[in-house]
Amino acid sequence: MKLILVALFSTLPSLTSSAACPDYSSFSAQRHEPLSTGKYALSYQRPLPECRTFNSSAVESTITRMTSPTVIADPDLARLFENTFPNTLDTAVRWHGHSATDPNEELTFVITGDINAMWLRDSANQLTSYQPLLPSSPSIASLFRGAINLQARYILTSPFCNSFQPPPESGIPPASNSAAATDSVFPSYNPSEVFECKFELDSLAAFLQVSTQYFHSSPSSTVDFFSNFHWAEAVSSLLHTAKSMLSPTYDPVTGAVLPSPYTFTRQTTRSTETLANNGACSPVGNGTGLIRSAFRPSDDATLFQLHVPANMMFAAQLTSAADIASAIGEDAMASEMRALAKAIRDGIEKYGTTHLSSRAPHSETAVETIYAYEVDGFGSAAVMDDANIPSLLSAPLFGYLSVNDAQYQRTRKRILTSHSLKSGGGNPYFMAGPVLSAVGGPHVGPGMAWPMALIVQIMTSEDEDEILGALKQILRSTDGLGLVHESVDAFNASHWTRQWFSWANGLFGQMILDLHARKPEILLCSFQ
Template sequence: MPRSYAKSLFAAAACLAATSAAASCPNYADYSRTYHEPASEGAFRLSSMRPEPACRTFNSTGVEDAIQRLKGQIWDPDLFRLFENTFPNTLDTAIKWRGVAANNTEEELCFVITGDINAMWVRDSANQIAPYKAVMKSASDDIASVFRGVINLQARYLVVSPYCNAFHPPVEANMPAGGSGGVYSVTPPYDRKFVFTCNFELDDFGGFLQLSHDYYTATGDVSFFGKFQWIYAIQSIMAASEAMRQPSYGPGGEWLKPAYTFQSQTMSAFGTLGNNGMGNPINDTGLIRSPFRPSDDSATFDLLIPGNMMMARYLNSTADIMERLPNAPKGLAQQMRDMADEVREAIKDYGIVTGPHGKRMYAYEVDGFGGRILMDDANIPSLLSAPFLGFLEKDDEIYKNTREFVLSRKNPWYCSGPVINTVGSPHIRPGAAWPMAAIMAIMTTDNDGEIIRSLKELVQSTDGLGLIHESVDSFSASRWTRQWFTWANGLFGQMILDLEQRKPFLLQESFQPIFIDKE
């Protein structure tokens, strides 16, 4: 039997089996809102949130082995339950379809929903599976096929609609589309049967590049990148990025029509772009424009510094892949390196400002005319995440100044209270802290006390569900948004694996509440 035909039969059989199992499985949007025994043995009595094995959307031996290994290393029962629930959450619940391309049975595809929304975000899907790089050792590992499938499907999306951010299932999946993301007027136009939403967010490009870097670094499988649409996706990213570096005015002061515009019917000021869909003007800086933030909110000033940090880092590292491909267009790897260098220099020139504490720090957004916004948002890439992105080291002096600002009341989106103290986001409201930011704070510090404090707050902030919420009221753990937020869940698992390597002794701490007998 030909190998390609055998793969097609296997994919069809797997799809049929998954469909049959899914018919008798609970809807995880409902399942994740209710409590399930057995509870953890700690004071918080955290719910068991993993579906039965037959109801999981993907099973990985490497992930299960990691969970069993950590069971002997995490001494606190509530912390372990949180890890056990969250680390596999994307694989358990969000791998909605795996198969092959209609025109090439060697081209693996994988459709990953963001959780409670039946669409695939380029940025989210990259972050959702990124934590599993820790268990991927070679291209033959079970999880490696998921990475390849996501990279291939993201490449298809980026080739066809590089300015868009969220997409419907591929036609090969024979799945219903997840509805419409809203009513928009966008340039360039796009196919609504293909695209769910079309917010241009620079971190979509960064996410694709980072995921490519992660797969290559873990497996050394360079040949994969030369086989399908990866090179075309890089060309599409480069062309769109160059177009989004164009300033608002030409050398003679003439207005230059922007490459991308966006208008929508919305009740939120962050749901559309001002100036008839063009956003605020930008100067000629070398930075790449990002009209929307990683939160999907519109920017105040379009030159998002964390997004440009991510591009500078991963354009450079994926150029290493490009230069090793025999079929790569001549000079493309060098173009990637040149853009990375130019963006990095532009961040130095325009992104470093004097903060309210009188110290040099990174701004969140700038316009190149002197306009700047001093804040940070929990969504990654963030200023807090700069070392996590690999843009700089955590002992960098300007980063330390930035971090001091971000994790303080000087940052307008820092939330403090008895439940959790960390960065929030305009995407929700003031006072709604995002556990994702607390996780990132842990991953960007070596301070044991700070790590222990943040871990305690994370354990006590799940409202008993044992999942990482999108946001939690800093004064009440019972007020939260989105429990099925697989990106944040996976990031928590990634953080635990990071501590296993950096500070394993902290996993032996107790994170139980202290009860004081008043009698």
């Protein structure tokens, strides 16, 4: 039987007010004709046009162009693109409107899929799929502006939180989160505004990411937008929050325990859902220049608080977003952002690496330097990677370094290797099986590989055999539903989690567009 991790929270209302429009949680768990004509016979998973949450002629034109046999030759691959690329617009734009206090301020509430809340990270990445359409599509540009404005409001309200309730203007009631009922969080928050308050550094980076994507689409015409609303105020709040999380656990002079700027505890049977040491998490050393993150991009608690991929993403996005601050006359803010980005980069290169032995049969042991997943500033390091972005594997995608960087390539090789004493080690969360061989993570657990990680593997590879192999795995992992799942049992394609996960679907569409731009010949291959 399939394992479907549907939210523990309230069921989503219908996508539209029409009684004819099914709830997509149910719709996406079933197969619908016409099936694709390939051997996988993939279901058609798009709602009727009147049931879609946002319609875009630019997206429809892209689908028509890309699914032509002269662009994507394989019928199953074409169907998977057809289902996945528009999934956020089809199902996850729960509301798009304007602020009650300023009719010119657009707002966009984007849900993750099966949970009726807006994560800063997920919503930013869901819109990233449509970034190429920004210059030519006013309606897509409007969605971006609305998401940036709403994220700015959230950050000004509760900068330590990661997931938020619908804005009052939407008329959508707050979602119930039974898991958060027992949470004890400092600083406190209003549950009518916040769905969950896990501090994740990458959530703040995501706000900068979606901002720079919109800005760079047409810099000259976006300056007024960033000047007219609350972007600069939100960045100021973001910088204050991030800098507060630079603090160590112990006073470097007296050795006394310092008050933690953020604490979180939850009554739970899962250790990854709460923080040790009365909510302060594991101790952090002084002077690394790295920012603490209590939780990972997977929403799981960090083992060591200095989460290297999140710091990488934050540094890269600070540098990009500093251009916006300069453009709107916030020169002091721009300088602060660039200085913080440099300090974080210096900290990553000095403290965010680890030295490991590499053993091969009948050879001497060699020592190599790679990036760690997490460190604590006392010398401890977690050597692993997780499928959720930002990950070490995804570092080139958010601009921290080049895919050809030698240390990245060493790290990439290590995290795409299953654990083996003979090889000198690997990634404990790399799952290898006949269905999928990909990075997973503790969020779902050992044995479950994440298609999202395979997509990132494709986007960070120039090796056509590696890319083709990963595409084949993704195609055979949908269990005929024609959507990208959260995770899939490496040994059983019918055992998976979350059939409706908009971010992963959008990322697949983004990857296909990327391949079309840099390796179009791959899309002309058959996977039959």
